[in-house]
Amino acid sequence: MGTSGYKDILPGVKWAVKLVTIFASLPGFAASVTVNAKDPLGNPLQDLVVWAVPKEGPAPSRARPGMVEQRNKAFIPLVTVVQAGTLVNFPNRDEIRHHVYSFSPARRFEIKLYAGTPADPILFDKSGEVVLGCNIHDHMIAYIYVVDSPWFAKSDKDGIARIEGLPAGDYDIHAWHYAQDARPAPLGVKLRADEAGVAAFAVGRRPMPPRPTAK
DSSP states (O other): OOHHHHHHHHHHHHHHHHHHHHHHSSGGGGGEEEEEEEOOTBBBOOOOOOEESSSSOOOOOOOOOEEEEEEEESEESSSEETTEEEEEEOOBBBOOOEEEEEEEEEEEHHHHHHHOOOOOOOOOSEEEEEEEEEOTTTOOEEEEEEEEOOOOOEEOOOOOOHHHEEEEEEEEEEEEEETTOOOOEEEEEETTOOEEEEEEEEOOOOOOOOOOOOO
């Protein structure tokens, strides 16, 4: 084939490369990681927070509004995971007032005695654990875990969490549990576009008192 023949083909090759790049960036071509969470005895571990951090370069910021409700004198859900930079609302669905606060270094705040939905949500802009309480009802406790990644999930009652929408690349999968006795070491995974990876964590739990019931 002569030089002119290659010139005729090259534009088509360039378009093909562009199309592959476009398709690879679409949701259907994103990778995922399924995490199996268990305790040391092999029992499913619920509410394990897992998130993926790229080994090269920072993760993008895609913070979306969050919400922790107060209903029947309890925080719902028990565990919430958000990306740093997220605004979280704390609507009170009860017919009584609550006083929500946190003394955690990752986010100290206080919403004094109120009903309904506060006018201003709370900004969580620092990664780490935030323990929530109610100054009126001591039995109320919940957790917000703030991560530096848009790719996160939380294990269900069967101990399964699925991190979705990951671009191809190398990642460290991190984990945290509100009752962990030690922070699990991150697991490295390498993902191709549209690949389904797997990871597993066995997390020891420190003794914790049973959650008090509403009074």
